[in-house]
Each structure stands twice: as C-alpha cells, then as structure tokens.
Amino acid sequence: MNDRLFHMLAWAAAGLCLLPVAAVILAAVSGDLSGWSALSSTVLPRFTANSVALVLLVSMGTFVIGTSTAWLVTTCHFPGRRLLEVMLALPLAFPAYVLAYAYTDLLDHPGPVQTLLREVTGWGPRDYWFPEIRSLEGAAAMLTLVLYPYVYLLARAAFLTQSFGGYLAARVLGKGPWTAFWRVSLPMARPAIAGGVLLTVMETIADYGTVSYFGVQTFATGIYQAWFSLGDRTAAAQLALCLLSVALLLATLERIQRGAAKRYPSGGGTEMPRQELGGAAAWGAALWCTLPVLFGFVLPIVILTTLAWDANQSLLSARYQGFMRNSLMLAAIAAVVTVAAAVLVGTAARLKRSRATRAMTLLAGVGYAVPGGVIAVGLMVPFAALDNNLDAWMRATFGISTGLLFTGSIWLLVLAYMVRFMAAALSAFDTGITGINPSIDAAARTLGKSPAGMLWRVHLPLMKTALLTGALIVFVDVMKELPATLILRPFNFDTLAVQAHRLAADERLSEAALPSLVIVAFGLLPVIILCRSIARHATPNPRPALDPMAAESAKG
Structure with a gap:
C-alpha cells in the first residue's frame, strides 16, 4: 500500500467520524x-x-x-x-x-x-x-x-x-x-x-x-x-x-x-x-x-x-445467551473496527505532520463530544436517504427492490460506535506510538518498507499492549451504550443494555437486575486497570480517551 492510498483511507475514516455532525447540521437547517x-x-x-x-x-x-x-x-x-x-x-x-x-x-x-x-x-x-x-x-x-x-x-x-x-x-x-x-x-x-x-x-x-x-x-x-x-x-x-x-x-x-x-x-x-x-x-x-x-x-x-x-432468571437460558451474544458480538466488532481506524488515522498523522493531518485527528476524535442519540440521528438521516434513493433507482432501472441495505443493519450501529468511541482508541494509539522513536520509522522507510509494512512489522508489535487496552475500553463502553443502540439496532436484535432498559421501563425491575449486573461486571475491568495505571505512573490525565478533540495519552 503506497503513501497516497494510506492517507486516503485515513481521511476516509476521519470523514466517517464527521459525517453524523454534518448530517445533523444539514438536516436541521434544510x-x-x-x-x-x-x-x-x-x-x-x-x-x-x-x-x-x-x-x-x-x-x-x-x-x-x-x-x-x-x-x-x-x-x-x-x-x-x-x-x-x-x-x-x-x-x-x-x-x-x-x-x-x-x-x-x-x-x-x-x-x-x-x-x-x-x-x-x-x-x-x-x-x-x-x-x-x-x-x-x-x-x-x-x-x-x-x-x-x-x-x-x-x-x-x-x-x-x-x-x-x-x-x-x-x-x-x-x-x-x-x-x-x-x-x-x-x-x-x-x-x-x-x-x-x-x-x-x-x-x-x-x-x-x-x-x-x-x-x-x-x-x-x-x-x-x-x-x-x-x-x-x-x-x-x-x-x-x-x-x-x-x-x-x-x-x-x-x-x-x-x-x-x-x-x-x-x-x-x-x-x-x-x-x-x-x-x-x-x-x-x-x-x-x-x-x-x-x-x-x-x-x-x-x-x-x-x-x-x-x-429466578438464568444467564444460561437461550434468551439471555442471545442477549449476551449480541452484546459481545457488537462490542468485539466495534472494538476491532475502532482501533483499526484509530491506527490508520494516527499512523497517517505521524507519517506526515502538517495542519491537515492535525485537523484529520481532531475530526476523527470529535465524536466523544457528541451524544449517542445525536450520532444515531446523524447517521440515520443520510443512510436512510441513500437506501431510499438506491431502492428507487433499482426499481426504475431493473424492477428490483433492494429494501434497506444500510438502515437497521449491524454495520450502521458499529459505525455509530466507532464515531462515538474513536477518541478512546486514538488515545491508546497515541500512548503506544509516543514510546517509539521516530528514527525507527526513518530506518524502516530507508529499508524499503511501505507505510502498511512499517505499521505491521514495526509499530504494532511495539504498541500491542496500549492498543489492547484501548480495545478493551471501547469494548466495555459499547456494552454500556444505550441511546444509539435503541435508535439504530436491527429489528429483533437486542443487547443487554436494551433488555435492561426495556424491562425497567415496564417496571419489571427484578428482571432488569440480571442484565444490569452483567453490564457492571464487564465495566469493572477497565476501572481496575485505570486505578493501577494512576497509582503506577501518577499521570495528570487518567482518562485521556475522554478528550474529544485529540488523543494525547493512554486510557488505563
């Protein structure tokens, strides 16, 4: 992969993160x-x-x-x-x-x-x-x-x-x-x-x-x-x-x-x-x-x-296994996609330091400042329009209805998670990459490595711990996320958070307790990592992934 293609993909990832914000503004004023x-x-x-x-x-x-x-x-x-x-x-x-x-x-x-x-x-x-x-x-x-x-x-x-x-x-x-x-x-x-x-x-x-x-x-x-x-x-x-x-x-x-x-x-x-x-x-x-x-x-x-x-509920029942499977699948996919996009954006910014790449990093991390419901609305508007226009064109041209390809799909929900939690992954990447001397990059490029080759052979092995930490944080945040999941989830596709919310809204608090406890159990691990990190390093920013505008150090 050459430099030009690498930077194009990085800008595409940053553009996707800005899409909900632009869509909300356009829909509101038009x-x-x-x-x-x-x-x-x-x-x-x-x-x-x-x-x-x-x-x-x-x-x-x-x-x-x-x-x-x-x-x-x-x-x-x-x-x-x-x-x-x-x-x-x-x-x-x-x-x-x-x-x-x-x-x-x-x-x-x-x-x-x-x-x-x-x-x-x-x-x-x-x-x-x-x-x-x-x-x-x-x-x-x-x-x-x-x-x-x-x-x-x-x-x-x-x-x-x-x-x-x-x-x-x-x-x-x-x-x-x-x-x-x-x-x-x-x-x-x-x-x-x-x-x-x-x-x-x-x-x-x-x-x-x-x-x-x-x-x-x-x-x-x-x-x-x-x-x-x-x-x-x-x-x-x-x-x-x-x-x-x-x-x-x-x-x-x-x-x-x-x-x-x-x-x-x-x-x-x-x-x-x-x-x-x-x-x-x-x-x-x-x-x-x-x-x-x-x-x-x-x-x-x-x-x-x-x-x-x-x-008297059981996590081993088929119904709750389905909720857990959906939650774990969404969280795992979102963690991998978000960290991969953060690595792409962060590496592009490291390879070419300029105002443009700094702006790209800011755009990619802006999602943390945007509530989940806003992100959901911002993604639903353009993708619903895309679905409707594509379906109309296919009907008129080939007499075939494509239905809803994007709206109500798992991938649109994963995109919402990526936009919302990209700042966490960027923070983890930033901490990992700051420990790598730029002279190593120069040596790798001198030896003929492309950006993708240098990333795969040099950077990723050296910062795997930081990236795994970032993936864990994104994983747990997705497990707890509620408003975007409520709006964008596919039909008959519920997570632990959605199930807990639905049961509590119906005043069935006893039944809502079990999925709630599972969500809390998943949330304990990053908190413990966070406390250990502060005690060990005494850094002035223990949760830098909350910085929506830039990634300056690791979270945990």
Whole structure:
C-alpha cells in the first residue's frame, strides 16, 4: 500500500467520524423551520431548564465529592485508605441508568425503605413525606454517584504530582491545613479538576437512560421522542443540533482546561507527605470516603443481586445467551473496527505532520463530544436517504427492490460506535506510538518498507499492549451504550443494555437486575486497570480517551 492510498483511507475514516455532525447540521437547517417556532414555545424551554438544572446539580456534586475524597486519600493516613483509594473509582463501572433501577426499587413507594417506615410508624401513604426518587433531583443524584470518579481520578492524579513546596511554604507562614489546601493545592489542581467536571457535564447532557426512566424531559429524551413517538425527523435533528452545539462548546472548554493544566508544575521538589489523622478526624475521613463507595457501588450491587436472585432468571437460558451474544458480538466488532481506524488515522498523522493531518485527528476524535442519540440521528438521516434513493433507482432501472441495505443493519450501529468511541482508541494509539522513536520509522522507510509494512512489522508489535487496552475500553463502553443502540439496532436484535432498559421501563425491575449486573461486571475491568495505571505512573490525565478533540495519552 503506497503513501497516497494510506492517507486516503485515513481521511476516509476521519470523514466517517464527521459525517453524523454534518448530517445533523444539514438536516436541521434544510428542514421545515416552521416547526422550530412550535418547539421554542412549547418543549424547548422545559428541555433547557431541566438540562441546565441537571448540569448544575451534577457538576456541584461531582466537584465536592471527587475533589474532597481525592485530597483525603492522597494526603492523609486514616483507616482503610489504601482500599478506599481504589474503591472510590468503582462506581465508574455503573451506567447511571442501572443505578437508577436499583434505587427505584429501594426507595419507591412499594420499596423496602418506605414499607418499613409505614410498618414501624403505622402511617398511611398520605401521612408522611418522602423524597421522590423519580425526579430531576433523583436523576442528578444517580449521575453524581457514577460520574464523580472522573473528578476524583483527575484530582487525585493532580495532587499526586504536585510538589510539596508550595503547601509547606503556606504552613510555615502560619496557614492551617484547610487554608493551605484552599489557597495553594486546590488552585494548582484547578485545571485538572475543571477538566473532570466538564467531562461529567458532557456525560450528563448525553445521558438518556436515567432521565428517561425518571421521566425528566431533557434534550436527550426529546430527540428520541421526536424521532420515534412523533415521527418528526426535522424536529429531532433541530433538537440534536442544539445539544450538539452545547456538547462541542463543552469539549472546547475541556481542551482549553487540558492545555492550562500543562502550564502548572508537575512533580519536582519534595513529594507531598501524608498527614497522620487520629481520633474523630481519622474516622470522619474514613466515613466521608466510604459513603460514595457505599451508595455508588456496594449498596446497588446488593440490591441488584437480591433482585436478580428473586427473579429466578438464568444467564444460561437461550434468551439471555442471545442477549449476551449480541452484546459481545457488537462490542468485539466495534472494538476491532475502532482501533483499526484509530491506527490508520494516527499512523497517517505521524507519517506526515502538517495542519491537515492535525485537523484529520481532531475530526476523527470529535465524536466523544457528541451524544449517542445525536450520532444515531446523524447517521440515520443520510443512510436512510441513500437506501431510499438506491431502492428507487433499482426499481426504475431493473424492477428490483433492494429494501434497506444500510438502515437497521449491524454495520450502521458499529459505525455509530466507532464515531462515538474513536477518541478512546486514538488515545491508546497515541500512548503506544509516543514510546517509539521516530528514527525507527526513518530506518524502516530507508529499508524499503511501505507505510502498511512499517505499521505491521514495526509499530504494532511495539504498541500491542496500549492498543489492547484501548480495545478493551471501547469494548466495555459499547456494552454500556444505550441511546444509539435503541435508535439504530436491527429489528429483533437486542443487547443487554436494551433488555435492561426495556424491562425497567415496564417496571419489571427484578428482571432488569440480571442484565444490569452483567453490564457492571464487564465495566469493572477497565476501572481496575485505570486505578493501577494512576497509582503506577501518577499521570495528570487518567482518562485521556475522554478528550474529544485529540488523543494525547493512554486510557488505563
């Protein structure tokens, strides 16, 4: 394969990643704009208000929990610290919608908590007030519990790499531990923390499963309702464009924060020592760090396990084997395709460094900033038009109906996954390739190797560990993905995520517990890899694959 063909294929892969964004913009502005006035006067204010409120609540919650726990486990000694510094990241394995199913069963009116309250007090249903779990506040709580690890991991890595000099100087000048933290350590870690909060905000606006289950109307639910319930493709595209604009703005802010983080000192000087806590302070720190783990991981696991046991379902049944087979097949194909495309794009950018290749990398990684529902709409619009035009031409020319070749196919769904998670694969590639000296490339080319030959014989063997890690991350992310799967999946082709969502929507929470537990089990492995990577390397960016605009280092 010569250089020209190699670069053409790389640009084609990057173009496919940009296709949904371009399609959404084109469909939104070229459709009937008269419906926009109806949207803006009816549902749009509600979508905006709910989305903004959700973002504010989640960002504040993740900031407080993530930053405080990161500081405690990094700088203090207290009972259980070594175990908690790993377990604090475990809620990341939960999709928020799975956590919502567990807490609905626990806290809803017929659940064990309110039932016990009525039995103990003798109250009737109208005699007391209890917080409503199916609410905007409930959705914010679920999202906070599963998303605070983003802030925790980034803040912990930033604190680990800080020099002790500034903090020590503040203490010598008479400042207390709290003041020194607030005035010195926190500002130094601010870019990393702000980047983590922005990542949680992007995940919040993209969430569909949690807000849909709790009946909270946001842009994510509005896109799905407009597409399927109302059959209004133009309205769906216009709502998707609103969400896309916000997502890209947040992605730009996240990239700016990432750049700012590079200007802060990292490492060097005296390492931050851990302060021995004793008495009430030690147990208070342990309790504060235990609560997010308890409510974000341990308690949901217990609830789901109890529900699954009572449901008397078996993963060995033919039906669940089909769900698992579909999920595993989609995840495996998507992981291979996404990593292969990332290798193609990354290698082309390495071979020819220019503004054009940098733009190609940015285009390929932009999908992370785009919610799954937007990607699904962006792919459905052009491929549905292609199917219809091809079928019409075949009917007119040969009298043959081709039907739907692309729409509703597995490959369109795999393409959506590739667009959504390309940034993860690019990050893994970038970490692997940065360990290879460019002089090796020059030697290989001097010996007559083509780009494909150099990639196959030199690069891939040297960075196989990084690429396998990237493939694993993509695999697990695909297992959890819900909105794009709901919109694009073939007829009668369900995954574990879709099955869990459908059963929970029908209020069959006991039956939804089993597929939910399987999804969580698959999510634990990359989280554990992530924690080990941070502890080993103390890198300032523990989840770089979340960078939607560029791939700068590995994820895990």
